[in-house]
Amino acid sequence: MQPIRLGLVGYGKIAQDQHVPAIQANPAFQLVAVATQGQPCAGVENFRSLGELLENGPQVDAIAFCTPPQGRFALVQQALAAGKHVLVEKPPCATLGEAMALVEQVREQGVSGLFAWHSRYAPGIEAARDWLASRTLHSVQIDWKEDVRKWHPGQAWIWQPGGLGVFDPGINALSIATHLLALPLFVESAELRVPDNCQSPIAASIKMADARHLDVRAEFDFDHGHDELWSIEIRCAEGVLRLDNGGALLSIDGVRQAVSEEGEYAAVYRHFQQLVNDKASDMDLQPLRLVADSFFVGSRMAVEPFYD
Incomplete structure (x- = not known):
């Protein structure tokens, strides 16, 4: 089975410390591109924005989001409109309404979504x-x-x-x-x-x-x-x-x-792999609602x- 070609948006502390090591340790994934306005990620193609990655980058099947919650909603929407599976770091959005809208858009697009409550x-x-x-x-x-x-x-x-x-x-x-x-x-x-x-x-x-x-x-x-x-x-x-x-x-x-x-993050990406394979989603809203x-x-x- 071919690995899931993964793009990563945001390359700050959580991405560097947790996401990238977990991705690289899981043969079900291949990290092929990173969108970041800061320090570039070694060993893959780097882009200044998600739009640039989607337009000019290598083909990706899924995108993981590690940006701050403010402004993340529009980015995840953009990935979903392009037909990509999405993994969204917690908290998924700046508002409950945005998170609810992403749940609906994932369903409409027929892709897999994971709100990654890593704990x-x-x-x-x-x-x-x-x-x-x-x-x-x-x-x-x-x-x-x-x-x-x-x-x-x-x-x-x-x-x-x-x-x-x-x-x-x-x-x-x-x-x-x-x-x-x-x-x-x-x-x-x-x-x-x-x-x-x-x-x-x-x-x-x-x-x-x-x-x-x-x-x-x-x-x-x-x-x-x-x-x-x-x-x-x-x-x-x-x-x-x-x-x-x-x-x-x-x-x-x-x-x-x-x-x-x-x-934790090894298990998160194992779960995401299973969701993609099963054409399923796991986007629980209860923590954000509380x-x-x-x-x-x-x-x-x-x-x-x-x-x-």
Whole structure:
């Protein structure tokens, strides 16, 4: 079988650290072109824009998008209009409406689409999901705290409208929780803490529930000055399940469990390969909807200015 010829749009930190190594390690894909306005990608043809890539570049079957969410909608639309399969890095768009429109356009074009909620592919997630399937859940506590200066140095777009602020990492936790839980979640209340000189929150507290009134709470912090805290603890009648290190570690009642050895982005691209082969799509909107609802119902508290 011929490999899927892949184009990549955006060659920043996430593309360099995660996407390109995962693509190059998977023989089902061949990276043939990159569109970037920054540092070029070695070993492939580079173009200044997606339009230039589509018009003058090598033939591609699919395109992966690693640009910031603001402005991404029009780029993905352009690729879909050209009949390309699309993989879209999280968060897929700057607004829920844009993401919904992409779901519909993928369906109309008859191609495959993937909103790449990469944290769902962390090593412990599927084992956790299997264990939870037959348990009676009582409560969920999410703590997702990291230092923006470490993970997004100098990336001002995060603090601009549409940049999501602390929800840029927080949406990873929401993507895991919504994958683990059987019923949809709804935001009951939120407190968003916004620096005086920014448009997006640097921290947030969220209270959610499902139709059975499961108590789900999340604490997000993007100015966490020490080791990252990426944990989800789920209390059940039958025991306590805990995911740490963003889902890389799984324990039940304090006992470490065996998990997958496959990395997140390796699993993302394996899934994308299967979707293309099956002529299917996976474009879940629930994590982005929870973020949108948090902004919609959340109270805002001004906090001290943030400087990178």
